[in-house]
Amino acid sequence: MTDQARRKPGKRPAKPYRRPVRDPVRILAFEALRAVDERDAYANLVLPPLLRAAREAGDFDTRDAALATELVYGTLRRQGTYDAIIARCVDRPLREVDPPVLDVLALGAHQLLGTRIPQHAAVSASVELARCVLGDGRARFVNAVLRRLTAHDLDGWLDIVAPPYDEDPEEHLAVVHSHPRWVVSALWDALGGGRAGIEALLEADNERPAVTLVARPGRSTAEELLTGDAVPGRWSPYAVRLAEGGEPGAVEAVREGRAGVQDEGSQLVATALAHAPLDGPDARWLDGCAGPGGKAALLGAFAAGRGASLLAAEKQPHRARLVARALAGNPGPYQVVAADGTRPPWRPGTFDRVLVDVPCTGLGALRRRPEARWRRRPADLDGFAPLQRGLLEEALRAVRVGGVVGYATCSPHLAETRAVVDDVRKRVATEWIDARPLMAGVPELGEGPDVQLWPHVHGTDAMYLALLRRTG
Numbered sequence: 221m222t223d224q225a226r227r228k229p230g231k232r233p234a235k236p237y238r239r240p241v242r243d244p245v246r247i248l249a250f251e252a253l254r255a256v257d258e259r260d261a262y263a264n265l266v267l268p269p270l271l272r273a274a275r276e277a278g279d280f281d282t283r284d285a286a287l288a289t290e291l292v293y294g295t296l297r298r299q300g301t302y303d304a305i306i307a308r309c310v311d312r313p314l315r316e317v318d319p320p321v322l323d324v325l326a327l328g329a330h331q332l333l334g335t336r337i338p339q340h341a342a343v344s345a346s347v348e349l350a351r352c353v354l355g356d357g358r359a360r361f362v363n364a365v366l367r368r369l370t371a372h373d374l375d376g377w378l379d380i381v382a383p384p385y386d387e388d389p390e391e392h393l394a395v396v397h398s399h400p401r402w403v404v405s406a407l408w409d410a411l412g413g414g415r416a417g418i419e420a421l422l423e424a425d426n427e428r429p430a431v432t433l434v435a436r437p438g439r440s441t442a443e444e445l446l447t448g449d450a451v452p453g454r455w456s457p458y459a460v461r462l463a464e465g466g467e468p469g470a471v472e473a474v475r476e477g478r479a480g481v482q483d484e485g486s487q488l489v490a491t492a493l494a495h496a497p498l499d500g501p502d503a504r505w506l507d508g509c510a511g512p513g514g515k516a517a518l519l520g521a522f523a524a525g526r527g528a529s530l531l532a533a534e535k536q537p538h539r540a541r542l543v544a545r546a547l548a549g550n551p552g553p554y555q556v557v558a559a560d561g562t563r564p565p566w567r568p569g570t571f572d573r574v575l576v577d578v579p580c581t582g583l584g585a586l587r588r589r590p591e592a593r594w595r596r597r598p599a600d601l602d603g604f605a606p607l608q609r610g611l612l613e614e615a616l617r618a619v620r621v622g623g624v625v626g627y628a629t630c631s632p633h634l635a636e637t638r639a640v641v642d643d644v645r646k647r648v649a650t651e652w653i654d655a656r657p658l659m660a661g662v663p664e665l666g667e668g669p670d671v672q673l674w675p676h677v678h679g680t681d682a683m684y685l686a687l688l689r690r691t692g
Contacts, residue, residue, distance in 0.1 A: 240351035240359075244279040246327065249291040250353055253323040256296065256591050263292055264588055286465060290428075295323075295330045297426045297590040300398040301374075302329040304381040309368040321358055324350045328366045333374040343367060389415070397422035402598050403583060410632040410672070417676075424676035425586040425593075431462040432484050433471065434514070436521040438551060439478040445471060454679055455662045456487040458518070477549045482514040483588075485673045485680030486630075490515040492658035492671075493575045493626035494522040496687050500622050501572055507532045508561040508576040508615050511539030513546030515577060515628075516556075524552025528573075531566070533559040562610040569620045576615040578608045578640075580631040584682030587675055601635050608640045616648045619690045624653065627686045632672055637684040641670065649692035655685050 248270050255261040267289065274280040280288070295302070306325050307314050314322065328346030331337045337345075343366045350359035372380070382395035390408070394401040399422055408418045433450075435442045435458045442452060445460040453459020459482075462468065473479035505523050510516040510532035523530045532547060532554065534540040540558040547554050559565050561576065581600055582592045608629070615625045629636050654669040662678065665671050670686040 241348050242352055243345060243348060244274060245284050245288045246291065246345055246349045247352065248274055248280075248288050249295070249327060250320075250323060250349060252288075252292045253295060253327070254320065257319055257323065260595070262589055263296055263591060267292055282465065290335065291327055291330060293428060293590060294334050295326045298330060298334055298398045299326060299590075299594060300400065301378070301381075301395060302326045302333070302398075304395050305329060305333070305369065305377045306365065308377075308381060309365045318358075320354060321350075321362065324354060324362055325365055328362065329369060332366065332369055333377065339370050343370065385415070393418065393422060397426065399425065399586075399593055400596075403593055403596070406583065406633050410634050410637075411674070420676040421674060424674075426590075427587060427675075429483070429587045429675075429681075430464070430679075431466055431468060431481060432487075433460045433462065433468060433474065433479050434458050434482040434487050434518060435460065435473070435479050436517060438521055438525050439549070440473040444473055445479055447471065453484050453487075455659065456484050456491065458491070459484045459487055477546075480514060480517055480546065482518065483585075483681045483683075485584075485678065485683035486514055487518060488659050488662065488673070488680070489577070489626065489628045489683050489685045490518040490575065491522075492655050492685060492687065493573060493624065493628075494519060495658055496573070496624045496626070496653055496655075498572060498622070498624055500620075502526060503528050504571045504573075505530045506566070506571040506574045506615075506618055508564075508574060508618070509578055509611065510534045510543045510556070511536060513543035515575060516543050517546040517550070519575065520547050520550040520552060520554050523554070524550055527552070529553040529555075531571075532556045533561060533564070535560045561614055562607065564614055564618060566618060568617045571619050572623045573626075574615045574619045574623070575626045575628065576611050577628040577630075578604075578611050578636075580604055580608070580629040580636045581633060582630055584630040584632050584673075584675075584684070587681070601633065604636060605640070608636060609644055612640060612644045613648060616644070616650060616688065616690055621690050621692060623690050625650075625688045625690065627688065629684050630681055632674070632682040632684060637672065638670060638686075641686045641688070645688070649690070650688040651691050653687035653689055655687045658687070 252266050255266045256263055271285050331342035347359050347363045350362040378396055382392050385392040390401050390404050394404045411417055433445050435445055442460050449463035450460050468474045468481050505528055507516040507519055511534040516532040520530045532543050534543050537558045544556040581596050586593050612627050619625050652669040655671040656665045656668045664677050673680045673683045
């Protein structure tokens with residue numbers, strides 16, 4: 221009897237098992253997302269070593285690294301939007317879906333809705349990733365969900381999952397622009413104005429920022445950093461922006477520590493404090509919250525040019541080591557200490573200039589740390605409030621009468637900016653210094669005397685700066 225005759229009618233022969241195809245780019249993106257989720261890691265710290273290892277192993281070229289970076293950051297930025305869409309495509313609450321499965325689904329959603337990758341390729345690659353990291357059973361679930369997701373493009377899905385703006389403006393903006401509702405509300409309160417401004421800000425938060433270098437005065441110049449496709453910064457005379465994909469480590473001055481990576485807003489804050497008007501001696505400077513060292517390195521360069529000394533203090537020893545590395549080779553006298561700025565070891569009235577860039581929610585740097593928007597809660601403000609006030613009070617005690625203190629924070633939240641300064645000024649005798657003239661050429665700095673920078677207006681992180689002179 222032939223094989224054909226033995227075979228039962230209507231039963232197809234079983235297909236041979238096919239091993240899943242490992243895609244190094246998507247495997248790496250998945251590993252980065254798991255680190256962010258499981259270990260509360262930050263993508264900007266996790267991704268570089270993963271990319272470096274992939275390059276050294278010969279698995280990646282420049283285009284692979286660019287795609288992996290886009291998949292990780294794009295997925296994290298749009299997580300809220302993608303979660304809302306995925307929730308419409310599964311038959312259970314998202315909290316009942318295993319986190320690794322959600323990561324694969326979110327990566328697939330970003331490829332389908334946020335990139336130009338063709339639908340069939342995005343689904344196929346995501347299912348292969350699921351087979352590699354989740355197994356064949358859960359890969360079938362991923363396949364089913366992503367095929368439902370292909371029913372609409374991003375705009376079509378937003379029409380379904382986001383409430384109309386006229387009915388609930390904050391929730392509409394939260395879903396469309398992928399920010400928690402409370403963050404939308406807080407940013408809108410700080411920004412003021414109508415719909416156009418807040419939408420522009422939220423959109424800017426979802427854009428990948430350019431890598432900006434700083435030429436440390438006396439050690440390097442902006443002209444030296446203008447290599448390849450690099451362009452001058454918009455506002456800081458020490459800033460240079462690298463072209464997309466530019467590698468800071470390829471710049472000789474960066475490798476030698478004469479230049480560094482620093483957002484232009486951070487440069488403007490340090491420069492303003494260094495050039496604020498001062499009566500009397502100008503010999504002792506303090507950076508009271510110096511980690512990881514960008515502002516301290518710039519202040520150290522300014523101080524060296526005037527024959528002043530810098531004390532850089534950082535509470536966490538591992539961050540103090542980063543500060544020491546940033547300051548290494550500074551031509552002027554400096555010292556790095558691990559010290560708590562709320563219980564400082566220095567005597568009151570010791571310094572002529574003090575910068576205190578306080579710990580905060582980081583809502584001004586969501587372009588660089590997109591995962592922070594999903595980790596922060598309104599209750600975090602209550603935790604930071606006493607620390608911020610304590611650091612500013614001690615900074616004002618550390619400066620002599622007539623000296624200058626700069627209070628800075630990378631958050632535009634009103635509870636972390638003007639409210640802190642106003643509260644401390646009730647207890648410590650100070651007067652305002654208008655910070656706006658110290659940022660010459662920078663537009664739309666508000667009514668003063670303090671300054672709030674914005675990503676959508678200035679192309680910087682949303683840095684805040686208040687300059688105060690100790691009067692008694």
